[in-house]
Amino acid sequence: MAELIVLADKDYLALARTSAMQVATLLDLPLPEVADLRLAVDEACTSFLVAAPGRRIEPAEVTGAKLRLCYDRYPDRLEVVVRSEAPPMWPAQYEIGWEVLRAAVGQVRADVVDGIGILTLVMPLPN
Template sequence: MHEDNPAGPDRLPGPRTVVLSIPADREQVVLARSVAGHIAARLGLSVAELTDLRLAVDEACGLFLLSPGFGVSGELLECRFEEQSAALAVTVSAPAATSVEPDVDDIGWIMLSALVDELTWKAEHGVATLTLVKHLTVRSS
């Protein structure tokens, strides 16, 4: 484990990645929201930013679980939280038909776009991936 923390006391030491695999079940999404909230708090995000991130993770998981063509019960939904130099990237992925694409005019996609700084979609090799990026703001003490 790396002991230096050049980012400061409120930041995790070095780049960190947390991977959470949960059953493709709406009742399990609370785990992904909880992890998002914990990581956001550790990174020093404001309460409003933390709330936005939790809601964005919930919407992203819901996109997979409630839309036809995505993972079904018995399969796993993976949430990857990765601290980058000045951002937190959250990647949600699940088995899906490669032809499946989100409806960018849907209220869920519009909400996701408003809650995060970057939003990208990719579907290949039978897996759909949605990446949310939240830029980290540096707060002075």
């Protein structure tokens, strides 16, 4: 449905949030669900930008790391896949951010393949 690729940097989170709001609006989601998707996308992207305690993440200007967001619509759900280089000890599934993701969209999956983190958000769509 849509794809956005930006530098993995906090200065680009506004573009990620805006893309989520635009997709939700195109799907005619109710305002609370638009806000939930925006929050979930922000939290998902932020998870790639936050280092584990005692660890450091090199800036995107140095590494060239990118955040890639893909929005795919299915008859019963919207899937948002966020990919980027996985920080050390990613994902932090026992922190508050993970609970925010679950509460906002329902289903969340995280995988790491060859150093790339893949975070999938699944939001049910109204009939």
